[in-house]
Amino acid sequence: KTRLIRVDPLHPEDEAIAEAAALVRQGQLVAFPTETVYGLGANALDAVAVRRIFEAKGRPANDPLIVHLAGAEWLSRVVASVPPEVGILATRFWPGPLTLILPRNAAVPSEVTAGLPTVAVRVPAHPVALALLRASDLPIAAPSANRFGGVSPTTAEHVWQDLAGRIACILDAGPTPIGVESTVLDLSTRPPRILRPGGTPREALEAVLGPVAVWEGASGGGAQPSPGLLAKHYAPRARLILVLGGEAEALTARVVDIARTLSAQGERVGVLLTDEDARRVEAQLPGVSLLALGSQTDLTEIARNLYAALRQLDAQGITAIVTRDFGSHGLGLAIRDRLRRAASEVVTLSPEP
Numbered sequence: 329k330t331r332l333i334r335v336d337p338l339h340p341e342d343e344a345i346a347e348a349a350a351l352v353r354q355g356q357l358v359a360f361p362t363e364t365v366y367g368l369g370a371n372a373l374d375a376v377a378v379r380r381i382f383e384a385k386g387r388p389a390n391d392p393l394i395v396h397l398a399g400a401e402w403l404s405r406v407v408a409s410v411p412p413e414v415g416i417l418a419t420r421f422w423p424g425p426l427t428l429i430l431p432r433n434a435a436v437p438s439e440v441t442a443g444l445p446t447v448a449v450r451v452p453a454h455p456v457a458l459a460l461l462r463a464s465d466l467p468i469a470a471p472s473a474n475r476f477g478g479v480s481p482t483t484a485e486h487v488w489q490d491l492a493g494r495i496a497c498i499l500d501a502g503p504t505p506i507g508v509e510s511t512v513l514d515l516s517t518r519p520p521r522i523l524r525p526g527g528t529p530r531e532a533l534e535a536v537l538g539p540v541a542v543w544e545g546a547s548g549g550g551a552q553p554s555p556g557l558l559a560k561h562y563a564p565r566a567r568l569i570l571v572l573g574g575e576a577e578a579l580t581a582r583v584v585d586i587a588r589t590l591s592a593q594g595e596r597v598g599v600l601l602t603d604e605d606a607r608r609v610e611a612q613l614p615g616v617s618l619l620a621l622g623s624q625t626d627l628t629e630i631a632r633n634l635y636a637a638l639r640q641l642d643a644q645g646i647t648a649i650v651t652r653d654f655g656s657h658g659l660g661l662a663i664r665d666r667l668r669r670a671a672s673e674v675v676t677l678s679p680e681p
């Protein structure tokens with residue numbers, strides 16, 4: 329009973345958007361592409377509709393959602409007050425993969441914010457998402473359109489695999505261009521801090537704001553600023569072993585060691601590396617599913633391919649995935665964060681970078 333509607337990613341057809349927007353206005357769930365991952369959308373101002381998101385995903389109610397807006401001019405529909413930095417951040421980064429944590433107003437049901445006094449907001453940089461927001465004329469609450477805890481969807485097929493039969497409609501505009509979720513930024517602290525690294529690099533934020541901290545996760549020892557930021561998340565079914573804390577060559581050599589050992593023990597092993605790594609070590613990994621994610625010189629390509637690769641290895645019946653850290657520049661920080669959360673085991677070569 330889930331409708332799959334194909335739309336042009338750059339020039340979405342009016343009828344398709346009107347149909348999806350009508351469903352949103354009726355309180356139904358619509359999965360739609362953003363520039364990061366597919367979102368599972370509902371009218372953010374309707375508590376009943378928002379509860380359907382949690383049911384469809386199997387998501388605990390203490391995990392707050394991101395509210396998507398058509399533009400910064402919609403902020404006053406959901407936000408009580410706007411700190412001074414928001415103007416420049418919105419000008420520079422919206423539409424785009426940056427989510428801001430701001431004080432919520434009374435129009436936002438507590439289901440959206442998990443009872444927090446703040447609301448997460450962003451303006452997505454995808455023509456289909458923006459068209460849906462404008463046509464429905466509603467702020468749309470949307471987490472990633474996957475079952476809770478699993479790998480986020482970067483294609484409509486991924487959404488279908490996870491949520492068919494549980495939601496009204498999927499707008500299919502092909503693969504999402506960035507492939508990892510938005511950066512979540514908390515402006516209530518000095519310096520501002522990244523709660524979740526994502527599609528907007530830390531360096532880009534620092535160019536505008538000056539120093540920006542990165543919340544180090546539960547392992548950092550501090551109190552958890554948001555109940556949704558669980559350690560284990562974004563995980564494939566296979567167990568994932570992450571090697572970090574060293575130069576690319578040393579990390580890759582250890583990945584190869586571990587993969588060969590597990591393979592010799594009879595496990596079905598998958599390995600994720602850069603194109604350059606893969607060419608170098610391919611011959612050492614007979615019988616292993618080796619996927620090249622992209623060039624070491626282009627972390628955006630690695631980010632774009634990561635989730636589909638994890639899903640592909642699961643679909644092949646792989647039991648153990650071995651991969652490495654790709655550094656912390658640009659999208660590297662987001663990739664590291666997701667791999668850490670997906671990992672059942674982290675192998676550290678030298679003190680962490």
Ligand code: TXA
Nearest residue numbers: 364366367392393446447448471472509510554556557
């Ligand atoms: O790219 C994205 O951000 C995608 C697309 C669909 O926009 N959405 C997404 O949503 O990743 P979700 O629900 O999977 O992740 C929302 C993140 C969680 O880490 C949650 O803890 C955080 O935002 N968050 C939401 N509201 C918050 C709040 N009031 N305070 C702190 N963190 C919050």
Ligand code: MG
Nearest residue numbers: 471472473480
């Ligand atoms: Mg998610």
